[in-house]
Amino acid sequence: xxxxPALSRSPAARFAALLVAALLAFPAxxxxxxxxxxxxxxxxxxxxxxxRLGAGDLVVAVDTTSIHPPEVMRTKPNVxxxxxxxxxxxxxxxxxxxxxxxxxxPPDVLKQVREAGVPIEPIPEAPTPAGVARKIEAVARAVGxxxxxxxxxxxVEMGFAALAESRARIARxxxxxxxxxxxxxxxMVGGRNTTADGMLALAGAENVATGFEGYKPMTDEAIxxxxxxxxxxxxxxxxxxxxxxxxxxxxxxQTPAGRDRRLVKMNGLYLLGFGPRTPEAARELxxxxxxxxxAE
Amino acid sequence: MTAPLExxxxxxxxxxxALVADVTVRLEPGRLAVVVGPNGAGKSxxxxxxxxxxxxSAGEVLYSGSPVERIPGWRLACMRAVLPQASRLxxxxxxxxxxxxxxxxxxxxxTAAARAEMVAAALSRADxxxxxxxxxxxxxxxxxxxxxxARVLAQLSAGRTVAEAQVLLLDEPTASLDLTHQLALLDQxxxxxxxxxxxxxxxxxxxxxxxxxxxxxxxxGGRLVAxxxxxxxxxxxxxxxxxxxxLSVGAVPPGGRPFVLPHGPARAAA
Amino acid sequence: MSAAARAVRTGLASRxxxxxxRPAPAAVLALLAALVAGVAVLSLGTGAVAIPxxxxxxxxxxxxxxxSADPGLLRDVAIVLDIRMPRTLVGxxxxxxxxxxxxxxxGLFRNPLADPALIGVSSGSTVAVxxxxxxxxxxxxGPLPFEVLPVAAFLGxxxxxxxxxxxxxxxxxxxIATMLLAGVALAALSMAGTGFLxxxxxxxxxxxxxxxxLGAVGGATWTKLAAILPMLALTFAAAPFLxxxxxxxxxxxxxxxxxxxxxxxxxxxxxxxxxxxxGAAVATxxxxxxxxxxxxxxxxxxxxxxxxxxxxASALLGAALLVAADMVARVAVAPAELPIGIVTALIGAPxxxxxxxxxxxxxxx
Numbered sequence: 001x002x003x004x005p006a007l008s009r010s011p012a013a014r015f016a017a018l019l020v021a022a023l024l025a026f027p028a029x030x031x032x033x034x035x036x037x038x039x040x041x042x043x044x045x046x047x048x049x050x051x052r053l054g055a056g057d058l059v060v061a062v063d064t065t066s067i068h069p070p071e072v073m074r075t076k077p078n079v080x081x082x083x084x085x086x087x088x089x090x091x092x093x094x095x096x097x098x099x100x101x102x103x104x105x106p107p108d109v110l111k112q113v114r115e116a117g118v119p120i121e122p123i124p125e126a127p128t129p130a131g132v133a134r135k136i137e138a139v140a141r142a143v144g145x146x147x148x149x150x151x152x153x154x155x156v157e158m159g160f161a162a163l164a165e166s167r168a169r170i171a172r173x174x175x176x177x178x179x180x181x182x183x184x185x186x187x188m189v190g191g192r193n194t195t196a197d198g199m200l201a202l203a204g205a206e207n208v209a210t211g212f213e214g215y216k217p218m219t220d221e222a223i224x225x226x227x228x229x230x231x232x233x234x235x236x237x238x239x240x241x242x243x244x245x246x247x248x249x250x251x252x253x254q255t256p257a258g259r260d261r262r263l264v265k266m267n268g269l270y271l272l273g274f275g276p277r278t279p280e281a282a283r284e285l286x287x288x289x290x291x292x293x294x295a296e
Numbered sequence: 297m298t299a300p301l302e303x304x305x306x307x308x309x310x311x312x313x314a315l316v317a318d319v320t321v322r323l324e325p326g327r328l329a330v331v332v333g334p335n336g337a338g339k340s341x342x343x344x345x346x347x348x349x350x351x352x353s354a355g356e357v358l359y360s361g362s363p364v365e366r367i368p369g370w371r372l373a374c375m376r377a378v379l380p381q382a383s384r385l386x387x388x389x390x391x392x393x394x395x396x397x398x399x400x401x402x403x404x405x406x407t408a409a410a411r412a413e414m415v416a417a418a419l420s421r422a423d424x425x426x427x428x429x430x431x432x433x434x435x436x437x438x439x440x441x442x443x444x445x446a447r448v449l450a451q452l453s454a455g456r457t458v459a460e461a462q463v464l465l466l467d468e469p470t471a472s473l474d475l476t477h478q479l480a481l482l483d484q485x486x487x488x489x490x491x492x493x494x495x496x497x498x499x500x501x502x503x504x505x506x507x508x509x510x511x512x513x514x515x516x517g518g519r520l521v522a523x524x525x526x527x528x529x530x531x532x533x534x535x536x537x538x539x540x541x542x543l544s545v546g547a548v549p550p551g552g553r554p555f556v557l558p559h560g561p562a563r564a565a566a
Numbered sequence: 567m568s569a570a571a572r573a574v575r576t577g578l579a580s581r582x583x584x585x586x587x588r589p590a591p592a593a594v595l596a597l598l599a600a601l602v603a604g605v606a607v608l609s610l611g612t613g614a615v616a617i618p619x620x621x622x623x624x625x626x627x628x629x630x631x632x633x634s635a636d637p638g639l640l641r642d643v644a645i646v647l648d649i650r651m652p653r654t655l656v657g658x659x660x661x662x663x664x665x666x667x668x669x670x671x672x673g674l675f676r677n678p679l680a681d682p683a684l685i686g687v688s689s690g691s692t693v694a695v696x697x698x699x700x701x702x703x704x705x706x707x708g709p710l711p712f713e714v715l716p717v718a719a720f721l722g723x724x725x726x727x728x729x730x731x732x733x734x735x736x737x738x739x740x741x742i743a744t745m746l747l748a749g750v751a752l753a754a755l756s757m758a759g760t761g762f763l764x765x766x767x768x769x770x771x772x773x774x775x776x777x778x779x780l781g782a783v784g785g786a787t788w789t790k791l792a793a794i795l796p797m798l799a800l801t802f803a804a805a806p807f808l809x810x811x812x813x814x815x816x817x818x819x820x821x822x823x824x825x826x827x828x829x830x831x832x833x834x835x836x837x838x839x840x841x842x843x844x845g846a847a848v849a850t851x852x853x854x855x856x857x858x859x860x861x862x863x864x865x866x867x868x869x870x871x872x873x874x875x876x877x878x879a880s881a882l883l884g885a886a887l888l889v890a891a892d893m894v895a896r897v898a899v900a901p902a903e904l905p906i907g908i909v910t911a912l913i914g915a916p917x918x919x920x921x922x923x924x925x926x927x928x929x930x931x
Contacts, residue, residue, distance in 0.1 A: 061901060064902075077901055078901070078902055079901045079902050080899070080901070080902030080903055081773070081777070081902075083770060083773055083774055083777065084773075084777045084782070084903070084905070085903075086614065086784045086896060086901070086902065086903035087649050087784065087785070088613040088614045088615055088645060088649055088650070088896060088901075089614045089896075089900055089901030089902055089903055090901065091614070091615050091641065091644075091645055091649075092613070092614035092615040092616075092900060092901045093901060094615075094641075103770055106712075106785050107712055108712055108785035108786075108787055108790075109784060109785045111787075112644070112648060112649055112785070112787070115644055115648055116640070116641055116644030116645060116648065116649070117640045117641055117644060118641075180769075194768075213768070214767070214768035214769070215768060215769050216765070217765075344820075347824060348823070349820055349823055349824075369823070369826040369827060369828050370826040371826075372826060373824065373825050373826025374826070376824075377824065378820075378821075378824040380818070380820060380821060380824075383817055383818050383821060385816055385817065386672075386676040386677055386678055386816060387673075387678065387816055387866065387871035388866065388870070388871055389816065389870070389871050389872070390588075390870070393870065393871075393872060394817070397813050397814055397816075397817065397825070398825065400810055400813060400814070400825075401810065401814060401825045401826045401827060402825070402826055447817075451824075451825065
């Protein structure tokens, strides 16, 4: 056993001493039921949901995909890229709960965190309205905020319902192409089973890149053949490719999108995050894709 | 009595081309044999066949009566040493280290002191003792060649503790040496032969060959065209036939050793 | 060559060779062993979580039993015993394997600039790992077990090396030059394969792949350590035999044969040892670059090129260097972590350039 006074010099030791005191003060088992007080949030949408549930103050660290609300990036330490985490980095935030969206890893690292006595709550991920709801429910359950979640769920559900109604009134879906990036004029586009594909569907658009799964480079000829009427891209920082350059490429300039100079740009996490803001983002996208569409 | 090294009816072919054909040599203990011949005569190939590096297409190589391919590598290394043409090193070994590598493989039964003594003796016999601490890579070509000779001497003295009959093969050992060291190296080789070793050297310089050879072997086109004491075989006709030069062979009075002195254009009319 | 030129050349090349005699091998090895011990101890006390040295000592003394008696220790015990300790030991093993295989490879190829990538080890394992990352889920239901990736990396390394060895071997003789050239071709081929897999991959798989190629010792577990130890034992068992043979090989293949070395057997054993060592290291930590190149050079400068000193000294220095690099990797951007390949390349690449510059002055003079 260690003498406590000798330890109380460092913050870590002081914390350990406090923890000992806390554990002594509560009977075993009570600790289980206590809501978490220090959360490491892994996944942009997970962090967003935590903030919407009023649990933002409990977040002690986030991953690099957590960029909303903007204050996150200023105020919370970053434990690195979602798929390349470090066990000690997570533990250094002294969490009592880790929320990890599907795909967080590597698995060995999560295992080590668990072995260090920190529970990890997996959060499911699917680019659909039901997926968003499941995500919110899972986060709420893990942090014991079901009451706040009910409100948020209702809001999200209503958003999706209104969106579905609007979608139903679209006579002809617009033919859209999501371009993730342009390198040397070569477009990396969102095919089937991508978040971009899911988002275009929500916004009542038809994804013209259906010949493949995932984000893939698409040849000029395929783009030409696909004849998109509008191009969707993520807003990126300064130095992003100007709209003119995108639409004046050899292939795109020969499509309706290029001729009518139709390019929609939206914030990446907002557009593809599948979090609480998704109904709103999908509506915004819908209106941008169909400018003539009258909101109710 | 079996010879320390014997090559019988040796041939080495690559495809249809015979680099060596029908060569039979027998190295006797106590004698220095010298191989001469024009470029491409098959001299180096013969050395590589004799030392076991190349497997002959026909014929056999025997060390003290045993086929070379049946002798374990370490034992063969005790029985014969080879001084190759110039070799470069990729790593900054010192001269002393290079020489010591010569007996690392075969001197394992020796004490450290005995090995150190052998290295020191080899260094001084090859006149490179003063270079012992230098990096091998920093030496001139001739100095490097002397260090390699010291390495070979070290191998032989370690091998002598195991094998009785030893063979030394030298492939153009004098190529990069100055006159002093050419003579010094061949003196050492001759001394080793006098000590009972069978020595074979490939030389380019006919006069050095004539001066040092107990037996002269003349090769041309992969074949042995003449063999015997220099005085007996080296004449104007041989020079013309083998080297295609029109020169007169003279003789140094004391030992009757033949010599060849170039004097102006000597290209023989075909 | 003029006398002046010769003086310059001799002066350049013998700098350090004439002036300072080499330190005794035992002294070098003892010093390096002390370095390894020091780095290992530091590594146990270094990380994103601030644990004071006294506390680390307490954790080590109490062990797991202590943790069950005192719940407050649980987190620190987990960090020191289950994260830092296996990570440090795996780092030591990987560093030693990479450095020894680099030294073996340079000796075998008689080229101080040889790198494990030359015998196809890295290419083979990269293709295999890319295959597992990109295609693995198509053959499995649910997530792949952790072990699949390292096993694939190891097998890929061995398969690539075996292929190269077979290509370079004719009538029982292996041409080292052919192996080198075929290695270049195989690297190009595997780059195409990896590129194609990258094309098939989705965003996440691509990032997984690119992170893998940068290497990491993070996520090291006792299981990984147990998997790498037999490879380490095998390498260390082969090294003493190879050391003497490689010294002779430095003189040339023919010369080594003249000295009684079974050249072909040595080549086969060396290639096998290198493939096993690098394969194990790559499987555990990804293709961490430059350790295999830099460490043997550093050792040669101090202790000379004799493989009997070079191999053990490289193992020690490689172990220390990798763990030191890993310490940088885990604290530089804490609580996130740098891929260790970035740290070793930051040390290795400038050194490599310096080596090239220095080499052209001395050897091509």
